Amino acid sequence: MTELIQVIVNGPPDAMPAIVEHVVKSRLAAAGHMAHIESTYWWDGQLEHQPEVRATFNTTPAMFDAIQAEVTRLHPYETPSIVAVPLHGASEQYVHWLTDEIRR
Numbered sequence: 001m002t003e004l005i006q007v008i009v010n011g012p013p014d015a016m017p018a019i020v021e022h023v024v025k026s027r028l029a030a031a032g033h034m035a036h037i038e039s040t041y042w043w044d045g046q047l048e049h050q051p052e053v054r055a056t057f058n059t060t061p062a063m064f065d066a067i068q069a070e071v072t073r074l075h076p077y078e079t080p081s082i083v084a085v086p087l088h089g090a091s092e093q094y095v096h097w098l099t100d101e102i103r104r
Contacts, residue, residue, distance in 0.1 A: 002095050004087040007057040007067050010039060011075055016053035019074050028067045029057035030101035058087070058098055 007029065011019065013036065020032035032055055039052045057067060061084070068082050090098075 002099055003061055004090055004095065004098065005059060005061050005064060005084045006087055007059060007064060007082065007084045009055045009057075009071050009075070010037070010052045010081045011055070011077060013051060013053045015074075015076050016055050019071060020055045020057075022074060023057055023067055023070060026066075026070065027102055027104055028063045028070065029059040030098040031058045032056070060099065060102060063102060 009016075009019070016034055020034055023029050024032045034053050034055050037052050037054045038049065040047065040049050042048070059067065064084050071080060071082050
């Protein structure tokens with residue numbers, strides 16, 4: 001089976017829809033998903049509480065560096081959270097669809 005990853009990026013609600021659309025339109029990921037979340041984190045010595053959008057991209061490991069570069073370029077945060085996790089299992093039909101869409 002082809003190896004798949006999910007790339008997870010958090011960011012401000014006003015910026016994330018355009019980032020998700022860009023990554024998917026660029027065929028770096030076959031799909032992008034967004035969910036509204038509340039984040040708590042340290043920044044500049046202060047504990048922050050912010051509404052954010054969590055975007056997830058389903059893709060292959062070969063696309064991670066390009067996604068990271070594009071998200072970093074477009075993201076308004078100085079240090080955006082961009083992480084990848086392996087996907088352990090997917091239907092054969094889904095894997096075929098995903099890899100076909102990235103290759104177009």
